[in-house]
Amino acid sequence: MCGIVAYLGQKRALPILLEGLKRLEYRGYDSAGVSLYKDGEVLTSKTKGRISELEKLTSKNKTDATMGIGHTRWATHGKPNEINSHPHTDFSNKITLVHNGIIENYTTLKKWLVSKGVEFKSDTDSEVIVNLIGYLYSGYDSDCEIPDTQDKFEWAVQRALNKLIGSYGLAIICSDYPDSIICARKGSPLILGVGDNEYIIASDASAIVEHTKQAIYLSDNEMAIINRDGFKTLTIDNIEITKDLKDIEFSLEEIELSSYDHYMLKEIFEQPEALERCFGGRVQLGESKIVLGGITDMARKLTRAKKIIITGCGTAWHAGLIGEYMLEQLARIPTEVEYASEFRYRNPIIEDGTVVIAVSQSGETADTLAAIEMAKERGAIVLGLVNVVGSTISRMTDAGIYLRVGPEIGVASTKAFTAQVAVLAMLAIELGRRRHLSNLEAASLLKELDSIPDKTRSILKQSEHIKTIAEENYEQNNWLFMGRGFNYPTALEGALKLKEISYIHAEGLAAAEMKHGPIALITNGTPAVFIATLGSHYEKIISNIEEVRARGGKTIVIATEGDENIKAFADHLISIPDVPDSLQPLLAVVPLQLLAYHSALLRGLDVDKPRNLAKSVTVE
Ligand code: M6R
Numbered sequence: 001m002c003g004i005v006a007y008l009g010q011k012r013a014l015p016i017l018l019e020g021l022k023r024l025e026y027r028g029y030d031s032a033g034v035s036l037y038k039d040g041e042v043l044t045s046k047t048k049g050r051i052s053e054l055e056k057l058t059s060k061n062k063t064d065a066t067m068g069i070g071h072t073r074w075a076t077h078g079k080p081n082e083i084n085s086h087p088h089t090d091f092s093n094k095i096t097l098v099h100n101g102i103i104e105n106y107t108t109l110k111k112w113l114v115s116k117g118v119e120f121k122s123d124t125d126s127e128v129i130v131n132l133i134g135y136l137y138s139g140y141d142s143d144c145e146i147p148d149t150q151d152k153f154e155w156a157v158q159r160a161l162n163k164l165i166g167s168y169g170l171a172i173i174c175s176d177y178p179d180s181i182i183c184a185r186k187g188s189p190l191i192l193g194v195g196d197n198e199y200i201i202a203s204d205a206s207a208i209v210e211h212t213k214q215a216i217y218l219s220d221n222e223m224a225i226i227n228r229d230g231f232k233t234l235t236i237d238n239i240e241i242t243k244d245l246k247d248i249e250f251s252l253e254e255i256e257l258s259s260y261d262h263y264m265l266k267e268i269f270e271q272p273e274a275l276e277r278c279f280g281g282r283v284q285l286g287e288s289k290i291v292l293g294g295i296t297d298m299a300r301k302l303t304r305a306k307k308i309i310i311t312g313c314g315t316a317w318h319a320g321l322i323g324e325y326m327l328e329q330l331a332r333i334p335t336e337v338e339y340a341s342e343f344r345y346r347n348p349i350i351e352d353g354t355v356v357i358a359v360s361q362s363g364e365t366a367d368t369l370a371a372i373e374m375a376k377e378r379g380a381i382v383l384g385l386v387n388v389v390g391s392t393i394s395r396m397t398d399a400g401i402y403l404r405v406g407p408e409i410g411v412a413s414t415k416a417f418t419a420q421v422a423v424l425a426m427l428a429i430e431l432g433r434r435r436h437l438s439n440l441e442a443a444s445l446l447k448e449l450d451s452i453p454d455k456t457r458s459i460l461k462q463s464e465h466i467k468t469i470a471e472e473n474y475e476q477n478n479w480l481f482m483g484r485g486f487n488y489p490t491a492l493e494g495a496l497k498l499k500e501i502s503y504i505h506a507e508g509l510a511a512a513e514m515k516h517g518p519i520a521l522i523t524n525g526t527p528a529v530f531i532a533t534l535g536s537h538y539e540k541i542i543s544n545i546e547e548v549r550a551r552g553g554k555t556i557v558i559a560t561e562g563d564e565n566i567k568a569f570a571d572h573l574i575s576i577p578d579v580p581d582s583l584q585p586l587l588a589v590v591p592l593q594l595l596a597y598h599s600a601l602l603r604g605l606d607v608d609k610p611r612n613l614a615k616s617v618t619v620e
Pocket of ligand 1: 360361
């Protein structure tokens with residue numbers, strides 16, 4: 001949450017910072033700001049609201065400054081207003097910074113600084129960092145000498161960072177250092193793009209790729225000091241380190257909207273190709289096997305796993321829940337699914353033979369990172385299912401499988417979800433094949449898996465039909481989503497999609513649970529979305545549909561193509577192609593994504609930037 005960007009080069013910094021912030025806006029969008037350095041002065045502009053507001057504010061700024069820092073905020077400490085927005089400048093007016101993360105000991109540090117006479121302007125934890133650096137820089141910390149080998153700015157930053165508890169991605173400038181930006185990271189992502197005589201620092205590669213495809217991914221407790229004649233990387237304890245330049249593996253086109261109105265719609269429609277990429281080279285129909293390159297070295301350990309724990313948050317957790325059903329049914333490995341935020345604070349039983357699978361689109365979710373750390377401390381093998389290449393989770397896990405769906409920018413996760421489920425399906429089928437599935441069963445599942453992209457294409461053709469269903473129901477403020485078996489998590493995901501972008505209250509349920517309480521919510525016209533595809537739960541879910549209809553609920557039914565019987569039970573019907581139970585979520589979720597999308601649009605909402613949310617939740 002929060003996006004930071006910084007530039008040092010030959011071009012005008014302002015348009016580059018604004019463009020970078022627009023690319024990072026999905027990380028937070030309640031306020032924004034930039035600071036530009038020119039001739040010994042730092043000029044800061046900041047405002048409540050989106051980057052478009054900042055653009056308006058800076059539209060008359062013609063400065064040719066070639067160095068600056070910028071920030072788009074998702075408020076943690078202090079309301080979204082101009083004072084709390086970044087960049088923040090210290091009491092001495094020399095140091096200015098942007099921060100992404102949370103400083104946990106900020107109250108203690110603030111009290112200490114206030115006791116020394118430092119005045120604060122904002123309610124943020126970030127201002128503590130800038131004032132701490134400023135305090136040290138101004139020479140007040142007399143008990144510690146600046147070593148000859150270090151300049152004062154670098155020294156003050158390092159010393160301050162060593163006093164912080166919490167997480168940060170930082171870009172810092174000092175008015176005494178015309179050509180220098182210091183950036184540092186702990187727990188919040190930070191990438192240094194290295195171009196031709198220019199550097200661009202950002203929270204993620206989308207703000208960099210337009211300028212260069214070469215980047216350095218900073219790890220925790222590392223910093224970079226960038227000057228016009230080069231840069232150096234070091235730890236916050238002042239040990240110089242060498243970092244490899246890595247290629248940014250996606251193109252500018254992938255992060256553009258092209259002909260779509262919204263990223264969410266683009267990403268929903270990208271699913272067939274995204275899944276083809278995800279399966280490409282992995283699903284080997286000829287040999288009836290699945291090759292997952294990233295985990296070859298641990299394949300034996302996985303096959304012999306005594307227990308698998310899947311962890312993640314939000315949509316990734318829903319994918320994990322489907323993974324549990326798949327791994328238990330197809331591979332017969334006992335599997336549990338845990339919210340990362342709960343897992344990290346429990347005392348889970350992790351014994352020899354326990355494999356933990358962390359699922360995350362961004363690879364930066366704070367709770368998932370903490371869960372991985374805990375699992376590793378307890379000796380578990382940790383496998384990452386991640387989309388963003390080079391992200392923290394991809395680097396801290398023992399092995400991993402990339403989703404390969406390209407950048408996902410819409411805050412509501414869509415193509416990452418289907419790919420997470422697809423990867424879990426591949427894993428379950430392959431482990432099953434190695435353990436007990438017959439060759440025939442495995443071969444048939446592989447063929448079915450391979451058919452998913454085309455079947456998804458056929459569902460997408462129903463977008464207009466799904467829009468008409470949304471038109472009839474979008475004004476209803478309470479919806480239920482129900483499924484059984486593999487489609488219970490699909491129902492949870494459908495409800496989450498609707499509530500996060502349309503602000504409609506929605507509940508996902510295992511359909512049989514309805515009569516244990518939630519049925520009380522059903523009144524005349526309550527939309528009840530059922531996933532009632534042919535398969536082992538078909539008859540049972542028909543009874544649940546009847547129960548809703550008897551109470552006046554309006555049924556929106558996702559059914560299997562060619563199922564004539566279901567028509568009598570559906571006020572609205574959406575048909576999807578037939579696949580085995582275990583693969584149904586891959587298809588059934590697509591109409592639910594479209595239903596949420598169209599409903600939110602009809603309510604006049606910004607589907608890509610829903611209120612209060614941010615794409616990657618890098619704070620606890
Ligand atoms: O990047 P991650 O997959 O770790 O993110 C986890 C959740 O924050 C995320 O899935 C969230 O629930 C989405 N906004 C749902 O659409």
